Amino acid sequence: MPLLEPEEYIEQAYFFRALRERMHMGVSTQELLAILRHEVLGITKLPMAIDFMATELRHTGGFAGAMRRLNHYFTPFQTFVMAEAERPEGKFDFRIGLEILEKEAEYRAKGVTPQGLFLYQFEALCRNRLGYDEGLDAMAQDPMYDDAWREWIHTVRRQIGLVDLADMIYVRSEEYLKTHDHPGKPILFGEKEGRIALANRKRDPLYLFSALSRQLGYPSVPRPRPEDAAPQLIPQLMRRMERVETRLKLLEEELRGGIDISRFFGPPKPEGEG
Numbered sequence: 001m002p003l004l005e006p007e008e009y010i011e012q013a014y015f016f017r018a019l020r021e022r023m024h025m026g027v028s029t030q031e032l033l034a035i036l037r038h039e040v041l042g043i044t045k046l047p048m049a050i051d052f053m054a055t056e057l058r059h060t061g062g063f064a065g066a067m068r069r070l071n072h073y074f075t076p077f078q079t080f081v082m083a084e085a086e087r088p089e090g091k092f093d094f095r096i097g098l099e100i101l102e103k104e105a106e107y108r109a110k111g112v113t114p115q116g117l118f119l120y121q122f123e124a125l126c127r128n129r130l131g132y133d134e135g136l137d138a139m140a141q142d143p144m145y146d147d148a149w150r151e152w153i154h155t156v157r158r159q160i161g162l163v164d165l166a167d168m169i170y171v172r173s174e175e176y177l178k179t180h181d182h183p184g185k186p187i188l189f190g191e192k193e194g195r196i197a198l199a200n201r202k203r204d205p206l207y208l209f210s211a212l213s214r215q216l217g218y219p220s221v222p223r224p225r226p227e228d229a230a231p232q233l234i235p236q237l238m239r240r241m242e243r244v245e246t247r248l249k250l251l252e253e254e255l256r257g258g259i260d261i262s263r264f265f266g267p268p269k270p271e272g273e274g
Helices: 006-021 029-039 046-060 064-069 076-086 094-111 114-128 132-140 147-159 165-170 191-199 205-216 230-255
Strands: none
Touching: 006 029, 006 046, 006 094, 029 046, 046 064, 064 076, 076 094, 076 114, 076 132, 094 114, 114 132, 114 147, 114 205, 132 147, 147 165, 165 191, 165 205, 191 205
16 A cells, blocks of 8 residues: 555544544444544545445444455554454453554654654554554554565564564664674664663563653553543442431431431331231
8 A cells, every 4th residue: 555645644643533532422433423524624535434434334333344445545553453442352442542543643644754653553562462463464564664674574573572672673773783894684773772772671662662752752652541430439429428427317316315216117017917
């Protein structure tokens, strides 16, 4: 697939964000798609994609199938994230999946680099415990990567879990080239990425992603947020207040001369009844 124009990614980011933010409004997904179809910019290809997604939603109940068939518009990684979010047996939050796609589209619209895109997509796999095999295979098919990048991503897929990611980045960086005359493979990362990777060897990869984001401005993957307990909090407080009020009334009655326990029982039964 070719790379899309920036306005396509801008509208994609808006679509994924609006879909995520309005899901709790009590409107069906079909109705929401119809609304968003008229909100997105008409000169882009997204309205046609939304129409196709709405049809797929009616038939299968999901979006991933439509995105897979629209492989000239959505990347394999976008489709992979949506498929993982829609898996009924999975624990990957659908809203986080939409936010990941939103932030990636924003990054593409503002000026993406292969280094930043790889780190963002790989962090999404790590942080959400998505499948490395399918995820890295989907990443390798992205048009942003040339042959050297695709070859390296497949190498990462084979070696992940056996070789530290920081090491794999370091040996493909300009920092490594300073002490080795000929690394034998194309250089994919700059000097700064190499130094940061070297400093994060033998550590959790999430520390590496965080440092690269802080130092080089690479986008960070959205993190799951705790569920808002406010809707349940008010009813719980009301029930507690009722119990406190009941106890206070019993204490007041006791201070006035004793608790009348007869009101806790029903009226006496007539003689001869059971």
